Amino acid sequence: MKHGRGSSNTAQSESREIAELARETIWERPSFLRNLFLGKFSLNLIHPYPEPEGGEEARAREFLDQLEEFLSTQVDSEAIDQNGKIPEETVEELRRMGVFGIKIPLEYGGLGFSQLTYNRANQLISSKDANIAALISAHQSIGVPQPLKLFGTPEQKRKYFPRLAKGAISAFALTEFHVGSDPANLRTTAIPTEDGTAFILSGEKLWCTNGTRAELLVVMARTPSKIVNGKEKKQITAFIVEANWPGVEVVRRCRFMGLKALENGIIRFHNVRVPRENILWKEGAGLKLALITLNTGRLTLPASCAGIAKSALQICRRWANERVQWGAPIGKHEAVAEKIGRMASSTFAMESIAELCAAMSEKGGYDIRMEAALAKLFNTEAGWRIVDDTMQIRGGRGYETASSLAARGDDPIPVERMMRDYRVNLIFEGSSEIMRLFLAREGVDFHMQLAGDLVNPKASIGSKIKAALRAGSFYAGWYPRLWFGKGYLPSYREFGDLAVHMRSVERSCRKLARMSLYAILRYGPSLEHRQMILFRIVDIGAELFAMAASCVRANMLACKGGDGSHAVRLADHFCRLSRRRVEGLFKTIFHNSDSNTYELAREVLEGKHAWLESGIIDQPGKNSKAPAVVPEPVRLSR
């Protein structure tokens, strides 16, 4: 049977419905990115640079210096990687320094620092040890402290914050065997007790980071459905669960390509009694809570990725000067120089994005749900390219483990470990594809609301007329404005050498809005399934945001003096390359081989090209001919 692209079935529409219900639909505060996708370059929202209120610099500097000293002198990342364990003394020292409570308010025993300081701490940690970064981030960016800060009752805060600040490790448990990117199939249930004072939690969670050593968990579970207008509405609720409660079992620790010391496991809940007062926010709001938590939680990974990019740059700068091949340091050969130039300016852009988003989050008054998703998407992917280039520049030494390098007297530079540890960043906390879908949804939603029915073949005549009137009056004013703007004038002069790029961003964002509208008119509601087109639209938006963030930060640094002029140089280079990528993406929005590619993929999935897989040993899996190797189940007890 032939199916159309992403053809609909009941399970798909149910997933979409649940995701839509959890989605925040109201935009109460201004969003730079939403405006950008609508063709409005709202520079005033990010320039002058939104520097958060001062006041913590001296205290933050002292804390960060102490952390830096500890990481550089006391942490043996090679041993952590090889032993698959962060030593208890290291965790204890992190506790002593307050690292588990960086963002927890002072009144509850935390350090009470801003998102910016938290990001800087994560950047430091990530540049040294990805396992410690994951421990701290899973605890504080998505674990109990973050949703507790946003949605906890005063009683919950009084009860849990002091414990968390002292270092009670926490975790976030959403994923299950059948539930990855799509939470609709959640099977963990929480059934209210007869007297209604508690819920009985049952189910199993997969890949819960920190799960094997956490004291406290945020658990997402299905609570009884509600009937709304005669239709069943699935409810997902978030609970704080204590790991030592009867019925909570760590079934197994999972092992990965990298992050060898990640305390990640399968957690089983067998009739666990959870008091009603441990609901976070309210019944049925669990998925929304998870999404809102991630809006801020997602700001950490971009900072971590920037930290890793900086380390990679340092490794490459030193090695490309030192290593001589074919009569010259390898950095002087153009192919290597090209990578180093790109690496430096991308690192600057990544840090600019991470810092700008953290500053906006801290200053408040912005809606940063799109910025956080974009920062996660852009920085994880840009960082991966940098790590890959670093491996190439280090050559064979990049591929060799640090301990093997050390054993034969070479510098133990851990690029091999960096690559293993890094890759998962593009998968967890929302995969790159899911981030692009989220951004596409929010970026084109306005037009779909306004004109969707006009191009929807299933819409009634009445709906079409209403949509035509609505769209007609809006687009009559909006569309002509997309053809002319400041980008054609000698504007943005305060940006000096960068003004030319700011003008390009202004012009491109209007063009992006025009292209988005054409895509809706051309494909109607089925645009939702044209992911290759939507993803190009998102990628253009991402480049424009990266350019704007780099220019405003470089401008701010230049005004402060010091290294500012170097920052302008880096921003200028980033924008030159970014503008070329934008040009390429615009060209392929409508002129591409998408349909051909999609058809080929369908043929592959139908097995038409299975002949290509001959001459190899059969790979394991459900349809494999190879005998299954079943590992002995290992049970963990606390």
Ligand SMILES: Cc1cc2nc3c(=O)[nH]c(=O)nc-3n(C[C@H](O)[C@H](O)[C@H](O)COP(=O)(O)OP(=O)(O)OC[C@H]3O[C@@H](n4cnc5c(N)ncnc54)[C@H](O)[C@@H]3O)c2cc1C
């Ligand atoms: C090391 C590690 C740590 C983790 N820590 C935690 C944790 O602490 N807590 C927790 O709850 N979870 C955790 N996870 C789970 C993680 O968040 C999921 O792996 C992630 O959500 C993706 O789900 P999945 O792996 O099942 O992929 P799937 O959802 O099965 O997706 C597989 C692929 O298909 C793509 N895809 C899926 N749907 C679409 C679509 N509609 N359109 C286009 N592409 C699509 C995905 O992007 C991906 O590339 C962790 C995972 C790992 C590996």
